Amino acid sequence: MTKTTAQSVSEQEQLTEIRNQIDAIDQQIQQLIGERAACAHKVAEIKTQGGKVDAVFYRPEREAQVLRAVKERNDSLLPDKEMAKLFREIMSTCLALEQPISVAYLGPEGSYSHSSVIKQFGTAAHPVAVSSIEEVFSVVEKGEVNYGIVPVENSTEGEVKATQDELLKSSLKVSGELELAVDHCLLSHATSSDKVSKVLAHQQALGQCREWLKNNLPWAELEAVSSNAAAAKIAQEDPSVAAIASEQAADLYQLPILEYHISDSKANTTRFWVLGREDVEPSGEDKTALVLSIKNEAGALLKILDAFAKRHINMTRIISRPSKSKNWDYVFFIDLIGHQHDENLKEALQEVVEQAAFVKILGSFPISPL
Numbered sequence: 001m002t003k004t005t006a007q008s009v010s011e012q013e014q015l016t017e018i019r020n021q022i023d024a025i026d027q028q029i030q031q032l033i034g035e036r037a038a039c040a041h042k043v044a045e046i047k048t049q050g051g052k053v054d055a056v057f058y059r060p061e062r063e064a065q066v067l068r069a070v071k072e073r074n075d076s077l078l079p080d081k082e083m084a085k086l087f088r089e090i091m092s093t094c095l096a097l098e099q100p101i102s103v104a105y106l107g108p109e110g111s112y113s114h115s116s117v118i119k120q121f122g123t124a125a126h127p128v129a130v131s132s133i134e135e136v137f138s139v140v141e142k143g144e145v146n147y148g149i150v151p152v153e154n155s156t157e158g159e160v161k162a163t164q165d166e167l168l169k170s171s172l173k174v175s176g177e178l179e180l181a182v183d184h185c186l187l188s189h190a191t192s193s194d195k196v197s198k199v200l201a202h203q204q205a206l207g208q209c210r211e212w213l214k215n216n217l218p219w220a221e222l223e224a225v226s227s228n229a230a231a232a233k234i235a236q237e238d239p240s241v242a243a244i245a246s247e248q249a250a251d252l253y254q255l256p257i258l259e260y261h262i263s264d265s266k267a268n269t270t271r272f273w274v275l276g277r278e279d280v281e282p283s284g285e286d287k288t289a290l291v292l293s294i295k296n297e298a299g300a301l302l303k304i305l306d307a308f309a310k311r312h313i314n315m316t317r318i319i320s321r322p323s324k325s326k327n328w329d330y331v332f333f334i335d336l337i338g339h340q341h342d343e344n345l346k347e348a349l350q351e352v353v354e355q356a357a358f359v360k361i362l363g364s365f366p367i368s369p370l
């Protein structure tokens, strides 16, 4: 008995000592975060000096460099990505001090697009839900919000057609890229899966869970709706309906999770692009996205690809889409490693402009450190 008490006293003493250390560290962290915020405020003053009204506050290339440096320096017990996430949040709050950043996404709240806004811009940004991918483009174009985020491709389902088609028409610049693991759950008030007669989700999510649904709920009617969060709202009202959505959506819409991890590919990931109105400067590790159409002659595509290949420019994606201006006429979306200001990429792009029937550079942007 006495021994236990003695032991717990010494445990208590040890804990008190460590907690005192934590308090002292927190004080330093808070002091330093305050100093950092004051610097960000000064940056804002410099950006707006002389009454400049079109100052650009969000600098994705600078943010990528800060996060890469955090990961590089990290030798703590925390994983690099987790340390970077903490700094993502600090920068988000500092940036809000300069200017609160509004970001349009395909709503409603709780969609994967919503999660992508938080991942890219942090919780101090203002997510603005709109009802279609087309509307994300239009509100950024009209200047109603600072930026937009749209899904570009999914590792299971391929390209998001609405996004590709808008990119072809839009004057916006791709200013950033991020990947989000899409881990679907089955949400419903049904007491068990066999009570579910209908499954609702966005078309992409239904596609991503096709095999699982076939094997586990073969009797259920499948219906595509405008988003997974919209599906969750319907499932809130009707216990015979299940929605496919994220764990966050389950929290937000207070729906029980019937099944976890129902995506056919366990590595199911969606890549999102940030849309802005300004070009982004090089960050040191960048990508460039473009769309082009080729002349109607033998070897036309080969000549274009050769302009990149002979300069050892790595192509990370090529897809074709109907041009929509003429039947059986196609455009190619190409993503490359490098920034359009890099000498070799500049040369290659000049050559491509000569070879292609039409070329539009969608933007150069940092490869995401998160």
Ligand SMILES: C=C(O[C@@H]1C=C(C(=O)O)C=C[C@H]1O)C(=O)O
Pocket (backbone or CB within 6 Å): 039, 040, 043, 057, 058, 059, 060, 062, 063, 066, 090, 091, 092, 094, 095, 098
């Ligand atoms: C402070 C700046 O503005 C913003 C905030 C940043 C930060 O907090 O580190 C980084 C880039 C910008 O998005 C800057 O341009 O350096």
